[in-house]
Amino acid sequence: MTNQNTIPVIVNGAAGKMGREVVKAVSQSSDMVLMGAIDTSPQHQGKDAGELAGLSESLEVPITNQLEPMLGYVAGERQMQPGVMVDFTHPDGVYDNIRSAIAYGIRPVVGTTGLSPAQLEELGDFAEKASTGCLVIPNFSIGMVLLQQAAIAASQYFDNVEIIELHHNQKADAPSGTAIQTAQLLAQMGKTFNSALVEETEKIPGARGSLAEEGIRIHSIRLPGLIAHQEVIFGAPGQIYTLRHDTSDRSCYMPGVLLAIRKIMSLKSLVYGLEKIL
Incomplete structure (x- = not known):
């Protein structure tokens, strides 16, 4: 009615x-x-x-x-x-x-x-x-919003971060809109991440992933069996801090x-x- x-x-x-x-x-x-x-x-x-x-x-x-x-x-x-x-x-x-x-x-x-x-x-x-x-809305999951908020908080204390996003192999675009949005949110913190310590050479183009804003790299994985997953990995001397969100059902x-x-x-x-x- x-x-x-x-x-x-x-x-x-x-x-x-x-x-x-x-x-x-x-x-x-x-x-x-x-x-x-x-x-x-x-x-x-x-x-x-x-x-x-x-x-x-x-x-x-x-x-x-x-x-x-x-x-x-x-x-x-x-x-x-x-x-x-x-x-x-x-x-x-x-x-x-x-x-x-x-x-x-x-x-x-x-x-x-x-x-x-x-x-x-x-x-x-x-x-x-x-x-x-x-x-x-790149991602409608409440859990992903919480992950992004946690990543913003962590970015105040870590200067090195990379993003890995994993999706099913029928997804047409890469990187995912969620990963791009996450990188944008981190970039708004007003700092540049991942300052180079050596001159890197990619033996295969794309090996280091895509370069988003403020030095943040995004790596995309596409495999059957996946739905939607994301990791934000922060690194510092002696420690790694990983935030991960997994989707098991749409x-x-x-x-x-x-x-x-x-x-x-x-x-x-x-x-x-x-x-x-x-």
């Missing part, structure tokens, strides 16, 4: 692993209703989003690849709160997805990584001009996703990072 307090939600990337979890979480939330399930995969067209997500009952919401018509339909729905699009798609298309949603007055909650700094700036300007909330992201859907209703600009809305 829907009313004026119900949040209409479109899940973009609904047939993916994260998308299916979002479909389940939204459908089981009393203050939300799944209005649309978008996915470009041909084999899933017309299938019920609930059944595809593993729910025992049909949601009567078919998978479709028609994003803009769905955005327009939800934008025209006046019996509920403004609509939200949750995007877990692909780096190649996420920028256009976000722009389309904002243009229709639909608030994007974005878990897709791979947006460049320039794209984020452009989307931020677009969202602010439209007075429409937009949340770009359901761990859903409290953060639902929180973002609720919080975005009061935003009128782009906000980057889960920690900003906790």
Whole structure:
């Protein structure tokens, strides 16, 4: 049953692993209703989003690849709160997805990584001009937010740090958005890390990982059997301090996703990072 307090939600990337979890979480939330399930995969067209997500009952919401018509339909729905699009798609298309949603007055909650700094700036300007909330969140896990806060605290006492991120081998971008965000947070501490003691030579290009801001290196691993994992390793004479976060089930992201859907209703600009809305 829907009313004026119900949040209409479109899940973009609904047939993916994260998308299916979002479909389940939204459908089981009393203050939300799944209005649309978008996915470009041909084999899933017309299938019920609930059944595809593993729910025992049909949601009567078919998978479709028609994003803009769905955005327009939800934008025209006046019996509920403004609509939200949750995007877990692909780096190649996420920028256009976000722009389309904002243009229709639909608030994007974005878990897709791979947006460049320039794209984020452009989307931020677009969202602010439209007075429409937009949340770009590299990682929806509360545990990852706590890891990043611990890393910021540790960076005051350690001058050497490297990041290792490990993901499944179907992840399209590297380094992960979470690892990049972690490096950015550390770089904001106003110091340069990992001062060179010798002139390094990479016998194989990339052996030392990618070089992020302020001398921080990120190493990316892609293997089947992994979901999402990150280590931040600090070193000093005589000691190593390791912070690690492991994901064993994608359901761990859903409290953060639902929180973002609720919080975005009061935003009128782009906000980057889960920690900003906790």
